[in-house]
Amino acid sequence: MQTNFTEDQLRDPGLARANEILRACVHCGFCTATCPSYQVLGDELDSPRGRIYLIKDMLESGRPADAETVTHIDRCLGCLACMTTCPSGVHYMHLLDRARVHIEKTWKRPWRDRMLRGALARILPYPGRFRLALLGAKLARPLRRLVPDARARAMLDMAGAPIAAPSRLDEPQVHPACGSRRGRVVLMTGCAQKALDGDINAATIRLLTRLGIEVVIPRGEGCCGALVHHMGRETEAHRFAAANIRAWTGAGAEIDAIIVNTSGCGTTVKDYGHMFRNDPLAAPAAEVSAKARDITEYLAALDLPAPERRGLRVGYHAACSLQHGQKVTEAPRRLLAAAGYEVSTPADAHLCCGSAGTYNLMQPAIAAELGRRKAATLEALRPQVIAAGNIGCMTQIGARAGVPVVHTVELLDWAWGGPEPAKLRRA
Known part of the structure; x- marks a missing residue:
């Protein structure tokens, strides 16, 4: 992709990095086939290629973000499936990071957006505050139908999750x-x-x-x-x-x-x-x-002793941040198989479940559809348990699946001498 940043702009390390990434893009469109938001919405501007055009125009011109650009960037899950698919090695993650920073600095969001995002930033990173917020949401949940904002209702829905005591x-x-x-x-x-x-x-x-x-x-x-x-x-x-x-x-x-x-x-x-x-x-x-x-x-890099082999059917969900962000794809499945579990992966395993950090709270409609699709493909495997490596995915899928959802390490701990996971015991 041809870019036209000025020499002054390229002195900014962030813009220089954005320029490198943009120049690597060849407009091939392979990314659209694996983009979850494009799969749901069908809008080119809700695909990585479309967002790249919007980001290029915004950063290159140096103008403040506008409502259209913000809408389409906000709809991006940041799942990074496009990076796995891209034949040109476009580092979309760093480009998206730069766009989000530019939006935060130059765009004044509606007051409800500012309140929601501010609340999430002041609550979720702090376990004590988060526990109190979950407790408050549990108490307010009976009033859910009276809440007009879909995002606020999504926050109340999270109250269905258990609250873990400090350990x-x-x-x-x-x-x-x-x-x-x-x-x-x-x-x-x-x-x-x-x-x-x-x-x-x-x-x-x-x-x-x-x-x-x-x-x-x-x-x-x-x-x-x-x-x-x-x-x-x-x-x-x-x-x-x-x-x-x-x-x-x-x-x-x-x-x-x-x-x-x-x-x-x-x-x-x-x-x-x-x-x-x-x-x-x-x-x-x-x-x-x-x-x-x-x-x-x-x-996976350790010389492991023989496990106590378990014979459960496990539906393995590959979290986007693990398979696309870190490129860790085989280790979880191989460890589970070595422990005697019967491991299977769902159709469209590359697609996001819709959790994506706070995405399920800020874009609840798209997230809910992705969560429904992911739970359906996992349940089609007829597993006795679903394993995942990310708490957000576990919460998102667990709210929709009819079988227990546990972390991969809980099943590995059980196989190598630990207790049966509590969620399996309860089930």
């Missing part, structure tokens, strides 16, 4: 390895996940320590910044990320890996090196990105 396992500490130590890792305990499902971190810690891995929960870690990063709130996102970089690099040089068990967070953490490339934290940020591993990615 001492997530507090700053060192979980020692069982037997001789064969590794030492940091575990990112997350933010929203701690309020929605405490079993995931517990299973991760149990499994790693049984395998001889010492697990460090460092003081000062928190939200990865993804939730506000995807809203274009760059300063807040960098503040969260910087706190994590300092906490994790301060945990000691002998750390083998930084384990992330929420794939949406993992995609962002692995991008810290890019986010801070022009910052004094550039070197430690790059170190963090290099050490970040999804839990299944890390386990």
Whole structure:
């Protein structure tokens, strides 16, 4: 694609990066075939190719964002399926990030939008606040039909999810390895996940320590910044990320890996090196990105003992942030199969379930349709349990599926000597 940025514009590292990405696009349109929002809406401007044209025009002209551009950019899930499909290697993620920052700086949203986005930014990254908000939503849920705004109703619908109590396992500490130590890792305990499902971190810690891995929960870690990063709130996102970089690099040089068990967070953490490339934290940020591993990615590299083989039929949902964002595709399925599970994947496995961070709250109609389609394709497999590697996907699919939805690491923990996942026991 031909671009016409001025020399002054290209002195801005963000615009220079956008120019590189735009020039890589050859207008082929392969991305439209795998774009979830285009599948639902059928509008070229709701496809990656259409959004690229809008972003190019907005950034190149230097003009403030307008209502049409904001509408179509907001409808993008950021699932990154287009990056997997693109034959030219267009790094759509960084281009979308830049567009969102530009929109946040130059577009004044309607007051309801500002209130909603502000509330999400001040609640979701903080587990204590999120638990209180979920409790409040549970109390207000009987009034759902009286709420006129679809997005507010979607927030009340989230109250159907359980509220996880604070766990001492997530507090700053060192979980020692069982037997001789064969590794030492940091575990990112997350933010929203701690309020929605405490079993995931517990299973991760149990499994790693049984395998001889010492697990460090460092003081000062928190939200990865993804939730506000995807809203274009760059300063807040960098503040969260910087706190994590300092906490994790301060945990000691002998750390083998930084384990992330929420794939949406993992995609962002692995991008810290890019986010801070022009910052004094550039070197430690790059170190963090290099050490970040999804839990299944890390386990797949270990010499694992023989598991207690389980014979359940598992429908595996590949979270977009894992398969498209991190390119971790085979490890989860291979580990589940090695544990004796009968693993199958649904039709259109590359398509998003509609969760996408806060997307299901800000674009509830599109998200609901994608969630319905994803649950239907998974249930067509007739699984006894659905496994996924991201809490957002688990919540989105769990609200629509008729079988339990658990994190992949919970099934692996069970196979390698841990307890049966609580959701399976209840079912």
